Amino acid sequence: MxxxxxxxxxxxxxxxxxxxxxxxxxxxxxPAASSVVSMGARELIMLGSNNYLGLATHPRVVEATRQAVAEYGTGACSSRVLTGTTSLHARLERRLAEFKGTEDAVVFSTGFMTMMGTISAIAGKGDLVLSDEFNHASIVEGCRLAGADVVVYRHNDMTDLEERLAKCAPERDKLIVTDGVFSMKGTIADLPRIRALATEYEAAVMVDDAHGTGALGATGRGTLEHFGMEGEVDLICGTFSKSLGTTGGFTGSTLDVVTFLKLQSRPFIFSASPPPSSMATVLACLDVMRDEPExxxxxxxxxxxxxxxxxxxxxxxxxxxxxxxxxxxxxxxxxxxxxxxxxxxxxxxxxxxxxxxxxxxxxxxxxxxxxxxxxxxxxxxxxxxxxxxxxxxx
Ligand SMILES: Cc1ncc(COP(=O)(O)O)c(C=O)c1O
The missing domain is CATH 3.90.1150.10 (Aspartate Aminotransferase, domain 1)
Structure with a gap:
């Protein structure tokens, strides 16, 4: 064989x-996300982690996680849609919506599933997704799963994006998708220009702010806060695996969109709920970000x-x-x-x-x-x- x-x-x-x-x-x-890590018998300084704010090892975050495990056990052992949603999941979704300035938010089990599950539920056959050439693999897979037509524009090149938008039939539904911060070089997407083009050509905008969340903006709200544009995109997504101390991800949007994602996104429906303790981790990270702005x-x-x-x-x-x-x-x-x-x-x-x-x-x-x-x-x-x-x- x-x-x-x-x-x-x-x-x-x-x-x-x-x-x-x-x-x-x-x-x-x-441990992997500490300042100094062990590799066998050796100790090394960690300059390769995405634990930007250091919250994965913050005593308050660790303690909140420990308490949640004691209270909720180690896993919810079901899909979110069936019996896997706890009050911690719901509380975190409300908190993330508040944090990102959206009507509502949905928590997925990973950041990868967030992008894949959001794009594939929202865009479909006949729709057009315009995607930056350096977007994360989870966006690429989301586009593939969506079955929509995908137009890849040159990295952060707004002239190229505009030319491609201008070529689209006006009646087609269009979604522009971009990372907020591109992970390899730390480049920030030109969101003000993307917003303006989206308005001109009647496209929706989705931002994957995996690396911006926690790392950009005066209060860590991410790339939109950096530009003073909170609430100005249709879908704001992120992951818990960088500044928020654990794994999981989220999409913030309107109540209707979030409800649709919770009941139509296959990666959300057909995968188990993230552990309640991870929700407690992120809630504690958001508390620390509020209480320790320094x-x-x-x-x-x-x-x-x-x-x-x-x-x-x-x-x-x-x-x-x-x-x-x-x-x-x-x-x-x-x-x-x-x-x-x-x-x-x-x-x-x-x-x-x-x-x-x-x-x-x-x-x-x-x-x-x-x-x-x-x-x-x-x-x-x-x-x-x-x-x-x-x-x-x-
Ligand atoms: C820009 C971006 N989007 C999505 C993801 C996927 O998130 P996660 O690793 O939390 O599943 C990552 C992480 O590698 C990322 O860098």
């Missing part, structure tokens, strides 16, 4: 990558410290105001060497190579957490200097 031949071939490929030290996936970190300033100060330190050493950075710090390297083998040598020096980063970025623009993705101490960041920067000089990058 040839069915598994590709797996054997793939295993050989992976073995080769490991031998050349070009495989940085599925590494084990304990967290946002801390995240910004620490991100700027890292960007300034790297730039002064001579690293080439993609400009961004997010906690994502992309160090532009270019070729894949230098990126892998840099990630490996940083790991040896005690710093975890993510190497980013095609297809995640276009060929020739491979990069090291550093992500900053508010929970990293100045001493840890200073130590990490020293290691970047050592490795950068050794590899002739700076």
């Amino acid at each position: 040839a069915l598994f031949d590709k797996c054997r071939e793939f295993a050989r490929l992976i073995q080769g990558l490991k031998e050349r030290r070009e495989f940085f996936y599925l590494r084990e970190f304990d 967290l946002f300033e801390r995240l910004r100060t620490k991100s700027e410290f890292v960007k300034k330190g790297l730039a002064e050493m001579g690293f080439r950075l993609e400009p961004t105001v997010t906690p994502i710090v992309p160090i532009l390297i270019g070729d894949d083998s230098t990126v892998f060497r840099m990630a490996g040598e940083l790991e040896d020096e005690g710093v975890v980063v993510n190497p980013v190579v095609p297809p995640a970025v276009p060929p020739g623009s491979s990069l090291i993705r550093v992500s900053v957490m508010a929970s990293l101490s100045d001493e840890e960041l200073g130590r990490a920067l020293t290691k970047f200097g050592i490795v950068g000089r050794r590899l002739g990058i700076i």
Whole structure:
């Protein structure tokens, strides 16, 4: 049988990558989202987590989660639609709607299912989805599942988007979908222009604010708050797996749209409810964000410290105001060497190579957490200097 031949071939490929030290996936970190993590017997500074506000290890969040497990058990063991909705799920949905300035919100089991389940329920055959070429895979899969016609526009290129909108038959229903913050380079979508074009060409707008939520805006409400545009898009989505301490995701919209999603979105209906304790985690994260607004300033100060330190050493950075710090390297083998040598020096980063970025623009993705101490960041920067000089990058 040839069915598994590709797996054997793939295993050989992976073995080769490991031998050349070009495989940085599925590494084990304990705990994964802490400032300092263990990798076997070694301790490393974590600059590869999306736990931007550091809330996954915040004592108040951990305690709220522990209490919810004691009270609700470990899982709801049913679809949300049947017996898997607890008062914590409902409370969180109301809270997220308030947080994002929408009439209502729906919580999905993962961020991936949120995007997939939202697009596929809202868009269908005959509709047109206009999607940024660098949108997350969950959006791509959502478009595929929707069966709608998909037009991919050049990354954050508003001239291209407008040209494509202008070519659409006016009577067709159109949905423009974009990430709020693009995860690899921290680029922020041009939402004011997207909003204006959507109005002109009568299209709906969906924003996947997975990386913006918690990381952007004066109170962490995300990319829409950053632009002063809260309540100005039709669907605002996010995930709990970055700044909100756990897994799961949400879509905020009107009451009618949210009710429709809850009863028509197949990834919502035919998958089990996320654990009640995860709802308690997110509720506690939102409480901490409300009660400790200095967290946002801390995240910004620490991100700027890292960007300034790297730039002064001579690293080439993609400009961004997010906690994502992309160090532009270019070729894949230098990126892998840099990630490996940083790991040896005690710093975890993510190497980013095609297809995640276009060929020739491979990069090291550093992500900053508010929970990293100045001493840890200073130590990490020293290691970047050592490795950068050794590899002739700076
Ligand atoms: C932009 C974006 N959308 C959606 C997702 C999916 O979210 P999750 O990993 O929480 O399922 C991610 C996470 O990788 C993401 O970066």
